[in-house]
Amino acid sequence: MKPNTSPDGIHLLGDFYDVDQRTLTDSKYTMGALEVALRDAGFGVLKTAVHQFPDTNGFTGVVLLCESHAAIHTYPELGYAALDIFSCGATNPRTVIESLQENILTGTAKINEVRRSLNRDSQLTSTR
Numbered sequence: 001m002k003p004n005t006s007p008d009g010i011h012l013l014g015d016f017y018d019v020d021q022r023t024l025t026d027s028k029y030t031m032g033a034l035e036v037a038l039r040d041a042g043f044g045v046l047k048t049a050v051h052q053f054p055d056t057n058g059f060t061g062v063v064l065l066c067e068s069h070a071a072i073h074t075y076p077e078l079g080y081a082a083l084d085i086f087s088c089g090a091t092n093p094r095t096v097i098e099s100l101q102e103n104i105l106t107g108t109a110k111i112n113e114v115r116r117s118l119n120r121d122s123q124l125t126s127t128r
Contacts, residue, residue, distance in 0.1 A: 009068065009088035011114040012097055016081040018107030024076040027052055027059040030104060034063060034070060037099040042091045043067055067091050081105060088116065 023030050027050045038045055044066030052059045058074040068086040070093075075081070083100070085093035101109060 007088050008117045008119075009086060009115075010093055011086040011116055012084065012093045013112040013114070014081075014083040014097055014105075015110045016083065016105045016107055017109070018079050019074075019081050019105060020107075021076055023104045024074040024079070024081060025057045025059075027061060030059075030072065030074070031061045031063075033100065033104045034061070034072060034096075037096045037103075038063060038065065038070060038085075040099065041093075041095040043070075043087070043096070070096070079107070086116070 031048060031050055035045055035048065046064040046066060048061065048063050050059055050061040056077055058076050060073045061071065063070040067089040070085040073082045085096055087093045097111060
């Protein structure tokens with residue numbers, strides 16, 4: 001896997017509502033699905049770290065990528081998950097979000113897109 005030397009890319013920030021409890025509490029299940037979606041989209045997975053919070057049974061998971069990172073934070077008591085994926089390469093984080101929405105993050109979603117670039121004039125942010 002060759003690291004990307006440019007910071008230009010897409011950073012997706014997702015808010016997911018009405019998420020099922022298994023997705024929000026079973027870190028092995030959710031992180032496994034995230035890693036499969038990342039690999040299927042062509043991302044180079046380097047390392048994964050997870051911390052489970054015993055008081056709420058939610059977790060934070062981070063996947064280090066050749067292209068940057070993916071992170072998820074779950075809040076089972078609220079039925080909510082926050083996901084962000086940054087790709088500073090040719091890989092498309094939208095593909096990962098779409099796969100997760102079809103399989104484990106099936107509730108309502110709000111996705112924000114930030115274009116990251118060294119070109120100060122190209123910093124665009126959109127919401128869908």
